[in-house]
Amino acid sequence: MPKQIHDKNVFSLLEVTKSIQKTLSERYKNAFWVMAEMNKLNHYKHSGHCYPELVEKQDGKVIAQLKSILWKTDYLNANDKFLKILKEPLKDGIKILFLAKICFDPGYGLALNILEIDPHYTLGDLEREKKETIQKLQTEGIYDQNKTLNLPLLPQRLAIISVETSKGFADFMKVIEENSWNYKFFTFLFPALLQGEKAIEDIIRQLRRIKIVASHFDAVAIIRGGGGDVGLSCYNNYLLAKEIALFPIPVLTGIGHATNETVAEMISFSNQITPTKLAEFLLQKFHNFSIPVQKAEDKIKDKSLRMIMDEKTRFHSASRLFRSVANNSINQFKNDIVNESKALSHHSYYILKKENICLKTLTADLRKDTKVHFRQSSLLLTQNKREIAKRLPGIIESKTKELKNIEKNINNMSPESVLKRGYSITLLNGKALKSIDKLKKGDVIQTRVLGGVIDSTIKSIDQSDKDE
Amino acid sequence: MSEKISYTEAFEELQLIVSEIEQGEISVDDLSDKVKRAALLIKICKTKLSTTEEDVSKILKELESEE
Numbered sequence: 187m188p189k190q191i192h193d194k195n196v197f198s199l200l201e202v203t204k205s206i207q208k209t210l211s212e213r214y215k216n217a218f219w220v221m222a223e224m225n226k227l228n229h230y231k232h233s234g235h236c237y238p239e240l241v242e243k244q245d246g247k248v249i250a251q252l253k254s255i256l257w258k259t260d261y262l263n264a265n266d267k268f269l270k271i272l273k274e275p276l277k278d279g280i281k282i283l284f285l286a287k288i289c290f291d292p293g294y295g296l297a298l299n300i301l302e303i304d305p306h307y308t309l310g311d312l313e314r315e316k317k318e319t320i321q322k323l324q325t326e327g328i329y330d331q332n333k334t335l336n337l338p339l340l341p342q343r344l345a346i347i348s349v350e351t352s353k354g355f356a357d358f359m360k361v362i363e364e365n366s367w368n369y370k371f372f373t374f375l376f377p378a379l380l381q382g383e384k385a386i387e388d389i390i391r392q393l394r395r396i397k398i399v400a401s402h403f404d405a406v407a408i409i410r411g412g413g414g415d416v417g418l419s420c421y422n423n424y425l426l427a428k429e430i431a432l433f434p435i436p437v438l439t440g441i442g443h444a445t446n447e448t449v450a451e452m453i454s455f456s457n458q459i460t461p462t463k464l465a466e467f468l469l470q471k472f473h474n475f476s477i478p479v480q481k482a483e484d485k486i487k488d489k490s491l492r493m494i495m496d497e498k499t500r501f502h503s504a505s506r507l508f509r510s511v512a513n514n515s516i517n518q519f520k521n522d523i524v525n526e527s528k529a530l531s532h533h534s535y536y537i538l539k540k541e542n543i544c545l546k547t548l549t550a551d552l553r554k555d556t557k558v559h560f561r562q563s564s565l566l567l568t569q570n571k572r573e574i575a576k577r578l579p580g581i582i583e584s585k586t587k588e589l590k591n592i593e594k595n596i597n598n599m600s601p602e603s604v605l606k607r608g609y610s611i612t613l614l615n616g617k618a619l620k621s622i623d624k625l626k627k628g629d630v631i632q633t634r635v636l637g638g639v640i641d642s643t644i645k646s647i648d649q650s651d652k653d654e
Numbered sequence: 655m656s657e658k659i660s661y662t663e664a665f666e667e668l669q670l671i672v673s674e675i676e677q678g679e680i681s682v683d684d685l686s687d688k689v690k691r692a693a694l695l696i697k698i699c700k701t702k703l704s705t706t707e708e709d710v711s712k713i714l715k716e717l718e719s720e721e
Contacts, residue, residue, distance in 0.1 A: 339662045342706050372706035374713060399716045402708055472703055475665060479699040482672045486692045489675045490685055497682050 203292035210296075214288040217301055222252075224282050234258035236276075240298065254286070254298040264303040271305040272312060273415040273445055278383055283307035316422040319449045323424075328431040332455050337436045340475050341404040341468055343372045345396040347389055350377055354411015354442055354461040361465030369472040374403070380410035380441075381417030386426045393429050393437075400434050407468075408450070409461045411442040421448030430454055440464030605636040622649055659695075661702040668695040 188195040197205075226239040236256040241248045256264070265276050274280075286298040323329040348355040355375075362371050376396055378388035389408065396406055420426065421441065427449045430437045436455030440463060441448070451457040458464035597603065601611070612619040613632040619625070625647055633640040659667075671692045674680050680688050 339665055340702055342702070343708050368704050370704050370706050372708040374708075374710065395717055399713045402713050402716075475661065475699065476703055479665070479668065479696055479703075482668050482692065483696045485672050486675060486689055486696075490689050493675075493680075493682060493685055
């Protein structure tokens, strides 16, 4: 009841609020469907109740807002439906269609009491967001950008965005580290939340950190596991998708869920359903490298051996051919020599025979010529004999004359003739004295004259005539 | 490994040598050299498969200096 103060009807605040409460509860008896954006869920873990902040925006500006209440039971119901249909829990920043009643409490004021939330509306909204993200990326021409990058032949160095304690990360590491081929990977973990609203910001932040050291990595692997299909809508976020699309090195996803592909997975370089599959994909890359290397090794071994064998065979056949050609050639030469020697002996015999005939002819000629010559000489001799006989008497006569003259001269010169002519010969010691020099006084000399010999002793020697 | 060669280069060169040998483009004179080279490349490739040489501290340092 209002009080009278200074002629005024005055209500207490409770009276006013109770009046409002009464009016509102009479006016809004039934529940009704409302469409709004749930800015904040405001879930109180302790009580289990939620106090969602509802807004309506126009061109980014809030044009209406109202508090709301979602009691624990209703929250659990709604959340279950969301998880079933959207694979997402109720969360901040989604559009919801809900059944509500206006409630006004004197203590807490005006609020909408949310009784039920239709998950299909939100699903449609999320689908729309996904479509919008895809469309935006396509319009900007970056939808396929990450796919056009080259993943190295051996994607060995991996920047991993995951949670160290998650099962997905453990699965992934187990497969790549415990491979039986001893393939080695280098992994570096960039920890981030991988589901729910916070994931967008976290993943983007880590992607930007990786970008700084991108040269150390061959690819980025976003690995999520153990979360089931829940909380994936963040991967449809435009900002995150853009960051992935424009990332300078390939982004590989192994997010692990059974529902439709998210935009992040669609635009990533390669999307594998689970972390294990992603690890197997990487091992396959190693295989793709390793197997041809192994094959190349075998091929080179085979081919080289075969080439050497072929060359050996070729060499053998060439040497065989050479031997046979050489033998043929030698035989040919032998034949030639035999033929030549035959020809030589034949020719020699022929020449010898010819010379023999020639010689016989010459002998016959010689005999004939000798006879002729002999007869001629004999004739000449006879002629000479006649000539000599004819001239001989004249010659004898002249020679006799000559001889008589010589005899006469000799007689004239004989010692008797000389002595007769009054000359004497003086002898000393029996020898004719021809000079005065050998004489000395007292010597006995003999003087021979016609009819006898005179012995004399020298009295004196006159040499006066000597120098004359 | 004495030679600084990426696995892609090593792999491509190896494939080239194999195709050369396969197509009989290599003479017996060159065979020994090519086979030696191929063996080295195979060794490089195999080593690449089983090792990584990333320096973690270098990555951390670069991250710190940029942040």
